Amino acid sequence: MISVTLLGAGNVATHLFKAFNASKKTTVNQWFNRNINAIHQYKNQVKITDNLNTLEKADVYIIAVSDNAISKISSSLPFNDRLVVHTSGSVNIHDLDKKHKRGVFYPLQSFSKTAKLNFKDVPICIETIDKKDYSILKEIATDLGSPVKKVNSDQRRILHLAAVFVNNFTNQLYRVAHEITESEAAEFDLLKPLILETAKKVQDISPYMAQTGPAKRNDTKTIKKHLALLNKNQHKAIYKLLTQSIQDTHGGKKL
Template structure:
């Protein structure tokens, strides 16, 4: 069994706890032996109390320590670990591997997904981006990744940074666009639910077509009359600016500068 310790209690940590515990029944799999949380009570619904510690000095010996905390806390947590030459990985999409203290062997174990507390995810479908300083450590984190996911692959720090930026566009920014659509619907007493079949079809289409081929709408058609009508209709300055920027970006797509 590969002994794993998770350090953290937020969204990513809690989903990893569930994923690892689901694999503990498998022979030669993963054993989640301990989780570090500054507030033990935040995890008692997921773990027995004797598996939770809030003291770095109480951390047990393990094959892999996963730091699942906010990006700005990774370095502090890494520096606080009271041991040397053990395999420590963070789960961040944007932080470089070198943010980890060099007194331990460093790696990255980044699950590329959006996580929300109390919303279950199927870890088997989640890509896990892996990076390590040596082949032996990569082999270990790769084995751990493949036990909980069907997609565990080598991604270096620069590639991971690019993936994280791309993920912000396709996830965080897209969700904000949904929020704008919801606000417009609410303002005009239209139920946002009417748009959900369109949202589902758009997401489904991108699984079969490239984004460029899937693009539709007045900007793609260069339908200036409709664009102008929309711009006159939108009264919120922020919404109007976003509309204009995205329209221009669609129209510029594929054009050489």
């Protein structure tokens, strides 16, 4: 068994704990969080602590905290020369204290504590300073059932940036669409099959080839009607910006 210690109690740490707890080759032998109340409910499943000085020896220490806290936590760990990794998409591997064996175990997925998640749908991007440490992180990821990809810090930063576009920004567009439909008591749920079909389509063809709609076909009459229907200036600005981006990509006329 590979022993893991978790540090942090956010969305990523919570999902990792549940996944490791159900795995066959990996065990969480300790879970640290500075606010122990956040992990108190798991006290019968794993040793919990709010004191870094009580951390026991493990094969891997996974820091799953906010980006700003990663460096400080790694420096505060009361030991040297053990494998310490973080789960961030944007933090450099060198932000970890060099007294450790350093790595990154980045699950490229959106995490919410209340949402169920199958790690078969969570690619794990791995980076290590020492090539010998890569194999243990790959084994842990494989044990979760996750696809594994070796990436460097530059590639990981770009993937994280792209993830903001396809996930966070897209979800905000869902929120705008929900607000627009509510304004006329239309049903947002009627859009859900379209949302799924759009996501499904890019599994097989490129986003460029998948693009449809009035902006691509330069349907200026429909575009003007849509803008007239929007009551909020912010929504108009978003519509214009994305319309212009599509037209720039597909050779349409400017607004």
